[in-house]
Amino acid sequence: MSRTTMDLWVGVFVAMGIAALFFLALKVGSISGSDIQSPYLLSARFDNIGGLKVRAPVKVAGVLVGRVSEIRYDNERFQAEVVFTVDGRYKFPTDTFANILTSGLLGEQYLGLDPGGEEKLLAPGDVIKKTQSAVVLEKLISQFMFSKAAEGEPAPAK
């Protein structure tokens, strides 16, 4: 084998490898961070965050507008504090409602924002006051069972 054809094959090999890397980067994966422009931070306090995780999506009307960047426990209020980044293109009124929702029955939990009607807008670093905690399935079931038991109580008394 002469050297020139060998060089050609090495070139083909390296080009194929780099093409495969690009395929993995662009087609298989998505480059994170590029879709959020000039982000700013907001936070919200919850009684219970359920299974919310760092990097979970923040959605408004189902559209991705940011990601959860930090979750910590506030030992003075006994609440969880969720800090999240939001795309700078989007502004929300001060009475925006923050919920922890689940995508699908078994899906991941995400932070859903419901904009209110206030004219003043949330500034970077603000805390959202109106929040609703994650639905904990055990609590839901126990509530259901207690209410069922309460319904059934008058019957034996008769």
Add this chain to the structure above:
Amino acid sequence: MADVFRKMGSMAINGIWQLGFIARFFWLILVYSGQSFTRIHLTLRELYFSGVMSLLIILVSGLFVGLVLGLQGYETLQRYGASDSLGTLVALSLVRELGPVVAGLLFASRAGSAVTAEIGLMKVTEQLKAMDMMAVSPIARVVAPRFWGGVISMPLLAALFSAMGVFGGWLIGVVVIGVDDGAFWAQMQDAVDFRYDVLNGVIKSCVFGVAVALIAVFEGYDCVPTAEGVSRAITRTVVSSALAILALDFVMTSFMFRG
């Protein structure tokens, strides 16, 4: 009884001795790399023998691993009505683990063993000594190009393996079984992050490349210069590369993908 302890002790001392030798050897390779890069065609030649010649086995096994992942993943996912996530399953398992690890194992047995055999045979026929006599450093002339050829080709081969595996999963999932094409790619792109998943996989394959190439050249250089010694060195290359890949994979996974 005392004999057993004596044996264990000598094994431990030998192991540490070898570890020190391999570290010094690695340092020498790095020192002589500059000298060997001035004659780049040597490295290109090794890139051809370890990279291009491994291409076929890597591509074919990547395709088959992807096909199997597609079949088995679909089998389990469809029980939970989540067959749309097939793309996620195939891509994540390939990019994070199977791509670097299986490509590394194949590379060790395909290219690593060949490198060990070549260097070992050079030692048996005293070509390395002859080079030394002519003031040509065998590390710069023989070892460093083979080392760098392995280090460069390993990440490329792992990327090709993963890409081929994703294609195989797509072939089974979308073309044969009939999972929705859009859902397959969209769910995959949603779940696979470039920095977190793809880049960590590439880092893994680079580390495996260094480990396999170092073990292969070291075992060849260190072998007992007889026919039996060379064959033992080749066996040791394959066995220790496989162990090193799996152990390093565990270590890297535990600090890359926590939580």
